[in-house]
Amino acid sequence: MMNRFLLRSTRASLPMAVSRHLRWLSTQSVKDSFQKVSILYGSQTGTAQLFAMQLQQALQCAGKECTMKAMAEVPPSSLTDDCLHLFLISTTGVGEFPSNAKSFYDGLSSSQNEAAAIPYAIFALGNSQAHPNHFCAAGKALQQAFQTKFPSAVQVLPLRLGDDAVCIDDEFDQWQEKILRTIAKGTESTDDETPTSETSTPETETNVPTSRIPTNYPELHLLATQQSHDDTPDLLGIFPSFYKENCRQRMEVTYNRNMHPHAVVDTGLHEMRLSLPSDLSYETGDHIMIYPRNPDLLVQAYLSYVLEDGVDPSQVVNEASQAGHYPHPSGISVYQTLSHCVDLTAPPSPSFARWLTSSKSLEYRQQISQPRRTVLDLVMENSQVEKVSLADLLYQLPPLQPRYYSIASAASVHPYEVYLTYRPVHYISSRGSLRDGLCTTFLQNCKPPQTVVAGLVSNPAFRLPSDPQVPVIFIGGGCGVAPIRGFLEELVHQGTSRPKNVSLYLGFRDRADQVYHQLVEESQGFLQECHIGYASVGSLVTKALARNAESLHQQLVSQGAHVFICGGAASFGAAIRKTVTDLLWQGNCSGTIPDAEAATTFLQNMSSEGRWHEDLSD
C-alpha cells in the first residue's frame, strides 16, 4: 500500500551544463569550497530544523566550519561559491513553502545570476500518501528556481525526496551519509548520467556505520537551584522563537468529554472546547496545534532507568559554550526539559538506535520504528544497552513537537471558542507493549478549567466556495468528521437560502461514533445526498460513492463542485481518490473523460483550481 505512491528515480541524460559542473567539481577550488558549509532550513513543524541540527553536529564532528539558519534569515543574493549550501526544506499547506522559507524563495524567483557557481544540495521533506499531488512541492520548486535563476550553480547531489509515509529518518541518514562522503571526496560521481531526483532505496546493512553519532556536544552547564523541579515553567517563554510566529497562547479547557459516555473502552470520539483569548480569531477550516507534555510517570522512568546515575532533576540546564547549538530552551530545569521539550515517546533515530545497541545489522523498521520502541524500551529490554548521559538524551532525541488538529467548529457560530474532535490512541505494539498516543492521552487527561498551550494555524486552501450555487461534496471517515462538522455548522448558520446542493458521505467504525445526529438533522434543508455508514469506514464510503456515480460525475464535471476529503491519509484518502478517479472515467456519461489517465489529470486540475481539498492525518 505504502509503496504505491513512491516515486521512482528518474534518470535523465546529463545536460552539457551539468557535465561541465561535474568536471568543475573535481577541481581544487570546489574541494576548498567544501571547507565551509551553510545549512539552510525551511520547516513548519520542526522536522527539517531537527535534521538541520543533526547535520550541523555531524559536519562539525568532521571538522567543517558550519553555520545553520532558517532560509528566511538569508537573502539569496548572499549565497557565494566559496561555501557549500545544504537546504532542508519541507512542504506545508497545499504544496507551499514553510513560513520561515517563503521570503527566500520569493527572493530567488526575482533574482538572476548567470555566473555564480554556487555548490548546493537539497533534502526535501513531504508526505506522498497525504499529498500525492503536491509531494515535496517546495523542494522541487526550490530546485527548479536554482536551475533557472543560477544556471551555473552546481548541484552536488540529486534532489532527495524524503517521505514521511516511509521512514524519513532513514532517508535523511542516508542523504547525510552521502553528503559527508561527497565532502570528504570533494567531488561527486562522474557517471554519464545523474538522476534529477531520488527517493528511498533500502540501505544495505553492511554500509551502515555504527559510530556515526556525534558525541562532542557543546558542554551542558548544570546549575543547582532552590526552585522545586516540578514548578510549572513559563511555557510561553521557553519555546524557541521558531514557534512564536504561530501565536501560541494559553487556552482554557471549557469542556472535554467522551461523546459516547456508555462506551466500555474510552476510545470513542471525544470533544474538547477551548476558550480563545480575545485577540485571536480563526476561520472555519483552520487548524489548531496543541503542545503536549510527557506524562510525569514517563519522565520519572527516564530519570530512574535511562539516565546515568547522579542526574539531579532540579538542576537548571544552561548551555554556556557555543551558544545556539543546544536544541532546547536554556534556563529551565532538567525535569522541565524532559517534560516539555524532548519527545520521550519517539523512537530514537536510526543512527542513535544503532549506536545504543552497538549493532551494525539493526533492521531499523522491524526492530525500532514499527514497534515504536523508545530509548526506555531499549534500556529496559536489553541488558547490553547501557544507560545514557543527559547530553546524549537531550541532543539525540527529537524535540517535542506540537500536534495539529482540525477545528471542528464554525467561526461564525463560536467566535470565542474552538472545538476539536479526537480519539484517544491506545494500542498494543507488534512487540506486545501497551502504547498510548502522547497528545491524545494528554488531551484526555485535561480537565476544565485547566489550560493548554496551543496556537491557531491558518489553512486558507480549506474553505467553502463563496458562491452558494456551487455544489459541495463532503467525504469523511472517523475523526475526519471534525472539519466537516465545522462546515455544516457554518452552512446551517448561513440560513435556508442555499439550494439543496450539498452531499455528505460519512463512514464510522461504530454507530456510537456518529455523535453529530442533531447537526445532520439541522442540515437536511441543503443536503442533496446524505450517506452515513458504519463498519469498515473506507469501503462503506466508496460503495456509497459508487451508487451515486452519475450525480457525482455531473457535479464534478458539469457543475464545478468542490470536494472535501477528511480522514486517515494511509487508507481512507488513497481509497477515496482511487474511487473518484475510477468513477470519473468508468461512468463517463459526458464522454469527456475517456480513460484513467484523463481522470487523473482531471483530479489534478481540480486540485490546482482549488476545488479538491484534503485534510488527511497520518
Ligand SMILES: Cc1cc2nc3c(=O)[nH]c(=O)nc-3n(C[C@H](O)[C@H](O)[C@H](O)COP(=O)(O)O)c2cc1C
Ligand atoms: C498542514 C500540513 C500540510 C502539509 N502539506 C504537504 C504538502 O502539500 N506536500 C507534502 O509533500 N507534504 C506536506 N505535508 C507533510 C510535511 O511536509 C511533512 O510532514 C514534513 O516532514 C514536515 O516537516 P517540518 O516539520 O520540517 O515542517 C504537510 C504537513 C502538514 C502538517
